[in-house]
Amino acid sequence: MRTWLALLGAPSIVLGCLGVNYALIAPACRLGSRALLDGVSGASFVVCALATLLAWQRWRETRRALALQTPDAADRPARAGFVAAVAAGVGALSVLSVIAISIPQWLLPVC
Numbered sequence: 001m002r003t004w005l006a007l008l009g010a011p012s013i014v015l016g017c018l019g020v021n022y023a024l025i026a027p028a029c030r031l032g033s034r035a036l037l038d039g040v041s042g043a044s045f046v047v048c049a050l051a052t053l054l055a056w057q058r059w060r061e062t063r064r065a066l067a068l069q070t071p072d073a074a075d076r077p078a079r080a081g082f083v084a085a086v087a088a089g090v091g092a093l094s095v096l097s098v099i100a101i102s103i104p105q106w107l108l109p110v111c
Contacts, residue, residue: 003084006055006091010048014097017044021105029111037110041102048098052091059084 017040024036062081 002054002058003080003087005087006051006094007083007087010051010091010094011097013044013047013051014094014101017041017098018101021101025110032110034105034110037105038102041098041105045095045098045102048091048094052088052095055084055087055091059088 020040021037024040028034028036059081062078062084066078066081
């Protein structure tokens, strides 16, 4: 579960952040504040970062487990470690995407 949250959930959260931020532009313009947009981006950043940390932690656990394996069990595939490593990479890319999405809203006026 920890790997799938980063592998599938984090990119979905990035897309959701982008869509919700676009939907909130008119209310943010009426209010004259970026608080709504910053709140959505901040929450998306936190969730993506937590998902990435969970996947990274799972990757470290599988690496440790593989290092402690006996030679007769070494012929088992290291699939869990590979999926966890890919999930950590996808999660990190999602975190960077949320930051990249947020940069224009910090620099440009709301209206």
